[in-house]
Amino acid sequence: MPDALDAHPYDALLLLSFGGPEGPDDVVPFLENVTRGRGIPKERLKEVGQHYFLFGGVSPINDQNRALLDALRKDFADHGLDLPVYWGNRNWAPYLTDTLREMVAEGRRRILVLATSAYASYSGCRQYRENLAGSLATLQAEGLELPRVDKLRHYFNHPGFLQPMIDGVLKSLADLPEDVRAGAHLAFTTHSIPNASADTSGPVEDHGDGGAYVKQHLDAARLIADAVREKTGTDHPWQLVYQSRSGAPHIPWLEPDICDHLEELHGAGVPAVVMAPIGFVSDHMEVMYDLDTEAKAKAEELGLPVRRSATVGADPRFAAAIRELVVERAATESGRDVKPCALGDLGPSHDVCPVGCCPARAPKPAAAGADSPYA
Incomplete structure (x- = not known):
C-alpha cells in the first residue's frame, strides 16, 4: 500500500464545471440557464442551440467530466490520498447547489474546489466563485451548516x-x-x-x-x-x-x-x-x-x-497534477513547508484570489477569495 498523503484540513474535493445538455430536449433549457438575466428570446436560443443539435443535442463535457472523476479517484487511491471527489455544474445537472447540499449532509466541512478552467478571467474564475457564493447563500437560507470552501490555484503552467x-x-x-x-x-x-x-x-x-x-x-x-x-x-x-x-x-x-x-x-x-x-x-x-x-x-x-491536437482531458498526468495541487494547498493551510510546482516565467499563481481580481461588471459576492463573505 502507498504511504498516505495528507489532505488535512480538507475532507473533500469538488470538481466544478460548466455543464452541458445530454439530449435535444435539454438544449434550450440549458442555454436559458447559461444566459439567465440577459433577456435573450427563446427563438434566438434555438438558433444558438444548432451547434448542439448537430451533435444530437448532447454536449461531450459531461462524459468528459465523468472520465476525469474516474481518473482522479483512481489516482488518489493509487497514491494513498484519502479524499472523496464530488462533481457539480454551474448550468446543468448535477447542479452545484445540489452537490454542496449533498456534501454538507455527508459531513464535509472543508472543501477544495477544482474548476475546469486553468486561467485567470472573470468567466474562468470569478464567475465560478460567484456561483459558489450563490449556492452557499441558498444553503444558509435553508438553515444548513456552511462548509469552508477554497479553490485550487490556476494550473496553466503545471x-x-x-x-x-x-x-x-x-x-x-x-x-x-x-x-x-x-x-x-x-x-x-x-x-x-x-x-x-x-x-x-x-x-x-x-x-x-x-x-x-x-x-x-x-x-x-x-x-x-x-x-x-x-x-x-x-x-x-x-x-x-x-x-x-x-x-x-x-x-x-x-x-x-x-x-x-x-x-x-x-x-x-x-x-x-x-x-x-x-x-x-x-x-x-x-x-x-x-x-x-x-x-x-x-x-x-x-x-x-x-x-x-488534443486537450488534457482525463490524462493520468493531469489527474496526478491535481493530486499534487491538493497536497500542496493542504500543506499550505496546515502551515507545513511546501514548494509549489510551476514552469515558465510567471511562477505559481495565488492560492486566494485578492480583492479586485477579475472584477465583474456588476459586483456580486464571491466565495473562496479575500473578499468572500463566507470565511
Whole structure:
C-alpha cells in the first residue's frame, strides 16, 4: 500500500464545471440557464442551440467530466490520498447547489474546489466563485451548516497540464504529410473574451493590456512551443489566437479569430497548421464545433492541411497534477513547508484570489477569495 498523503484540513474535493445538455430536449433549457438575466428570446436560443443539435443535442463535457472523476479517484487511491471527489455544474445537472447540499449532509466541512478552467478571467474564475457564493447563500437560507470552501490555484503552467498538450502537438505534427511538416505553424487557441474583461483579469497589479488572461496563455504557449522545438529540432512559428466569440459586434473582443488566422497564414504561403486548444481542459462543444467543424471547414476551403491536437482531458498526468495541487494547498493551510510546482516565467499563481481580481461588471459576492463573505 502507498504511504498516505495528507489532505488535512480538507475532507473533500469538488470538481466544478460548466455543464452541458445530454439530449435535444435539454438544449434550450440549458442555454436559458447559461444566459439567465440577459433577456435573450427563446427563438434566438434555438438558433444558438444548432451547434448542439448537430451533435444530437448532447454536449461531450459531461462524459468528459465523468472520465476525469474516474481518473482522479483512481489516482488518489493509487497514491494513498484519502479524499472523496464530488462533481457539480454551474448550468446543468448535477447542479452545484445540489452537490454542496449533498456534501454538507455527508459531513464535509472543508472543501477544495477544482474548476475546469486553468486561467485567470472573470468567466474562468470569478464567475465560478460567484456561483459558489450563490449556492452557499441558498444553503444558509435553508438553515444548513456552511462548509469552508477554497479553490485550487490556476494550473496553466503545471507540468501535468502542459505535458499532455506537448505530446498532443507532437502527435499532430507527426500526422501531417512529411512534405509540409517542417514548415507547419502552431496556432494556440483559447476562448475569446471581451478586451475589457481580459484587461482586468488577474490581480490588480496584472491589469493592463490583456491582463493575466493573455499573459498566462502566452506563457503556456511558449512553454509548449519550446518543448516541441527541443523534441523535434524544428522551430515552428506560433501565435496565440482566439475562438468562440459570442458577444455583440460593437464590443471589442480578443483577436485574431482562428479562421481569420488560417486565411492569413494561407495567404502568406504557410504549408500547414497545427491547432492546439490550450485554453480548454477537454474536447467539449466549443472545441468540437469551432475547431473540428468550422476551422477545419475553412482550412479545407483554403486547401490548407491542418491538424487539431488534443486537450488534457482525463490524462493520468493531469489527474496526478491535481493530486499534487491538493497536497500542496493542504500543506499550505496546515502551515507545513511546501514548494509549489510551476514552469515558465510567471511562477505559481495565488492560492486566494485578492480583492479586485477579475472584477465583474456588476459586483456580486464571491466565495473562496479575500473578499468572500463566507470565511
